[in-house]
Amino acid sequence: xxxxxxxxxxxxxxxxxxxxxxxxxxxxxxxxxxxxxxxxxxxxxxxxxxxxxxxxxxxxxxxxxxxxxxxxxxxxxxxxxxxxxxxxxxxxxxxxxxxxxxxxxxxxxxxxxxxxxxxxxxxxxxxxxxxxxxxxxxxxxxxxxxxxxxxxxxxxxxxxxxxxxxxxxxxxxxxxxxxxxxxxxxxxxxxxxxxx
Amino acid sequence: xxxxxxxxxxxxxxxxxxxxxxxxxxxxxxxxxxxxxxxxxxxxxxxxxxxxxxxxxxxxx
Numbered sequence: 001x002x003x004x005x006x007x008x009x010x011x012x013x014x015x016x017x018x019x020x021x022x023x024x025x026x027x028x029x030x031x032x033x034x035x036x037x038x039x040x041x042x043x044x045x046x047x048x049x050x051x052x053x054x055x056x057x058x059x060x061x062x063x064x065x066x067x068x069x070x071x072x073x074x075x076x077x078x079x080x081x082x083x084x085x086x087x088x089x090x091x092x093x094x095x096x097x098x099x100x101x102x103x104x105x106x107x108x109x110x111x112x113x114x115x116x117x118x119x120x121x122x123x124x125x126x127x128x129x130x131x132x133x134x135x136x137x138x139x140x141x142x143x144x145x146x147x148x149x150x151x152x153x154x155x156x157x158x159x160x161x162x163x164x165x166x167x168x169x170x171x172x173x174x175x176x177x178x179x180x181x182x183x184x185x186x187x188x189x190x191x192x193x194x195x196x
Numbered sequence: 197x198x199x200x201x202x203x204x205x206x207x208x209x210x211x212x213x214x215x216x217x218x219x220x221x222x223x224x225x226x227x228x229x230x231x232x233x234x235x236x237x238x239x240x241x242x243x244x245x246x247x248x249x250x251x252x253x254x255x256x257x
Contacts, residue, residue, distance in 0.1 A: 028250055035245040057253060057256060125240060136238075
């Protein structure tokens with residue numbers, strides 16, 4: 001019989017009631033989105049790993065302290081926590097411009113045994129990833145922020161507006177300009193972002 | 197504007213012929229199209245921190 005995956009809401013409640021395996025399922029379910037969001041914002045793999053850990057430690061502590069108000073948007077809540085930790089980090093460091101732009105795509109090649117075909121596919125995918133990352137990095141900070149919060153966190157524009165301390169219209173406008181800019185960049189660079 | 201199913205992102209980008217439109221263009225304002233565009237564009241952009249990092253977190257708390 002096919003097992004139906006428990007909802008985030010169900011897992012949160014299970015964890016609060018003492019089922020410690022539930023949090024592991026939740027973290028594993030969302031780890032890629034949360035990590036990608038942090039990495040694309042912070043642009044540094046080791047730092048992203050630290051903030052990823054901090055984010056979920058805070059998530060767990062908040063759940064234990066009964067601070068989570070369940071509105072069925074667990075991932076959005078986690079992304080907001082990550083966003084706040086990133087802001088805290090930038091405030092502490094005050095060196096936003098000196099953050100390195102290291103690309104650790106090379107890690108991919110060490111992750112598993114690969115056949116020649118897999119390697120070729122991996123290289124192409126890695127190239128596509130790199131090109132898309134370049135596009136995202138070329139967006140102005142405020143536009144990139146809205147794109148990442150929307151795509152990886154699934155935040156509504158009201159939530160994005162609250163999170164970034166702007167009006168909803170401003171958040172919508174930033175998204176609009178981000179989409180225009182992305183498409184212009186794709187055309188200007190004549191990028192093909194698919195594998196044929 | 198009705199949604200058109202298209203198979204590749206490159207074609208998708210070409211399919212939207214409103215690059216010279218003003219920022220008030222209702223097509224770009226359409227959130228569904230915007231979300232779908234981002235879903236397609238950013239789909240390959242996914243980084244996995246790995247299970248080991250998750251285990252590290254669970255050991256810490």
